[in-house]
Amino acid sequence: MDARRVLRRPLLTEKATIAREGANEYAFEVDREANKIQIKAAVESRFDVKVTSVRTVKMHGKIKRQGLHQGKRPDRKKALIKLQEGQSINLFDEL
DSSP: OOHHHHEEEEOOOHHHHHHHHHHOEEEEEEOTTOOHHHHHHHHHHHHOOOEEEEEEEEEOOOEEEETTEEEEOOOEEEEEEEEOTTOOOOHHHHO
């Protein structure tokens, strides 16, 4: 799987910002079919850093209603990537 297809977008939430500053962890939305090995390889090749660990979470989409109509938000997968000490990713220049 191509690195551009594996990594969809960085997650720039308040919780992800605290993890980035405190524990050197970065959060990305990734392809739902990607495994941890593919995610690690994609981050290392795209950003030229060394990854120490990858944690993934499958997030199920919520059911939403508007009047009589009901829909569902899409399912997604999130990856928390921890880098080696002293390395970082500049998210605003790379993507």
